[in-house]
Amino acid sequence: MKAKTKRLLSLTSLMVIFAAGCAVIFYNLRGNLVFFYSPTELIEKENSISQKIRLGGMVKKNSVEKKMITENDIKIQKVTFKITDFKNEVIVSYKGILPDLFKEGQGVVVEGKLNDQKGFVALNVLAKHDENYMPPELKGLDLENGAN
Amino acid sequence: MTYFIDFINSEKHFYYVFSSYLIVFFLLILIFILTSTKVKKLEKKLNNKLHNESQD
Amino acid sequence: MITKLANPNSFQKLSDKIYFPCLNLSIFFLVISLYYSFFASPPDYLQGETVRIMYIHVPCAWLSLSTYSLMAVCSFISIVFKHTLADIISRACAPIGACFTLATLITGSIWGKPTWGTWWVWDARLTSELILLFIYVGHIFISNAYNDRRKGDKNAAILTLIGVINLPIIKWSVDWWNTLHQPASISKFSSPSIDQSMLVPLFLMLISFSLFFTTLLILRIKSEIMIRKIEIIEFNQN
Numbered sequence: 171m172k173a174k175t176k177r178l179l180s181l182t183s184l185m186v187i188f189a190a191g192c193a194v195i196f197y198n199l200r201g202n203l204v205f206f207y208s209p210t211e212l213i214e215k216e217n218s219i220s221q222k223i224r225l226g227g228m229v230k231k232n233s234v235e236k237k238m239i240t241e242n243d244i245k246i247q248k249v250t251f252k253i254t255d256f257k258n259e260v261i262v263s264y265k266g267i268l269p270d271l272f273k274e275g276q277g278v279v280v281e282g283k284l285n286d287q288k289g290f291v292a293l294n295v296l297a298k299h300d301e302n303y304m305p306p307e308l309k310g311l312d313l314e315n316g317a318n
Numbered sequence: 319m320t321y322f323i324d325f326i327n328s329e330k331h332f333y334y335v336f337s338s339y340l341i342v343f344f345l346l347i348l349i350f351i352l353t354s355t356k357v358k359k360l361e362k363k364l365n366n367k368l369h370n371e372s373q374d
Numbered sequence: 375m376i377t378k379l380a381n382p383n384s385f386q387k388l389s390d391k392i393y394f395p396c397l398n399l400s401i402f403f404l405v406i407s408l409y410y411s412f413f414a415s416p417p418d419y420l421q422g423e424t425v426r427i428m429y430i431h432v433p434c435a436w437l438s439l440s441t442y443s444l445m446a447v448c449s450f451i452s453i454v455f456k457h458t459l460a461d462i463i464s465r466a467c468a469p470i471g472a473c474f475t476l477a478t479l480i481t482g483s484i485w486g487k488p489t490w491g492t493w494w495v496w497d498a499r500l501t502s503e504l505i506l507l508f509i510y511v512g513h514i515f516i517s518n519a520y521n522d523r524r525k526g527d528k529n530a531a532i533l534t535l536i537g538v539i540n541l542p543i544i545k546w547s548v549d550w551w552n553t554l555h556q557p558a559s560i561s562k563f564s565s566p567s568i569d570q571s572m573l574v575p576l577f578l579m580l581i582s583f584s585l586f587f588t589t590l591l592i593l594r595i596k597s598e599i600m601i602r603k604i605e606i607i608e609f610n611q612n
Contacts, residue, residue: 174454174455177454178454181453185538196543205551206554270488271489296495302567303428303559304572305419305572306416306417321417324417325426328422328423334484335423339430342430364604371607
């Protein structure tokens, strides 16, 4: 066997083995690599209350309530809303400024803890953008067609 | 043109977009200048060597 | 044809011929795409004006991945067939790829602040792209770490081949795992979920950046070939 063919065969087989190994590792790591849990996963998982977790989903339409409260003589905005994955929903409360893209019917990821009443206390709110890009003129058009 | 005027007037977003374009073009121009100066230097060196070699 | 191109001298003749057309075309497309991205494309219905960052973010990201793919092919050829040109191309690619990856990370971060409300999160897409940057930097360091250049070439090639596993992770991380980063808007199997008026500047910018990549690659290959020629002359003199 020529040295070249030998190198070709050994390198190819090494790479196949390496790729297979990585595939196995990542397949098993799948559950640990998620950035956030959906409401259904959160309810099924029964997380311990003290653990800091991330929860993601859609902000349920007409569920956002904002009110101003005074805490230590500073006015803060308190927001409560429901995060849904269209199967289950979780009530989230948050104190602070929301990102500009936070809107009803849009994706959101919140970071925080479950409290005892099955509610979620968010310390951080991140807006999740979807893969759709379009000019504002088309927005109204799309809302009529894209009712789900 | 109205798009551009709207863009210039969108204070906060304008700075985000402008700075990201600035950084990308700075990076690309930087690597281009570094590479072309390297090529020029090497060309000089190679020509010198070739010249010396033909003299030997 | 391929054997002819693989000869560094004839490769250089060809690359000298296409260098200026590439550079000029790249600038030409850049001007058009800048016009489209600032004057002829609308803001997004949700993100507003920050959508314009996407026109440079996405081409940079695509190029950071395709540069790596080219490096991986060259590393494979370098190890199996021991061809000098493959080593030269790998060496020439790494700094360009690192540049595009850094540009991707920075523009993505600047886009993330107004859109998500954070500069950085440790989700699968962002983390794997950061690892790509580390691999590029590692490649540059390893290939220059040895006095014997061929040893550096070999070890850098091995690193590149190990790092190939990162490519599918970056590409499909948004589909495999829950990430904050949105899934791809343009895929082979479905019509793009980007409006046409926003696709035009995106593709023009991609053409411009790819041509600029080719220009840079030609320049860097040229310098690598010259370094080797100088070494041969020095070796003969001693």
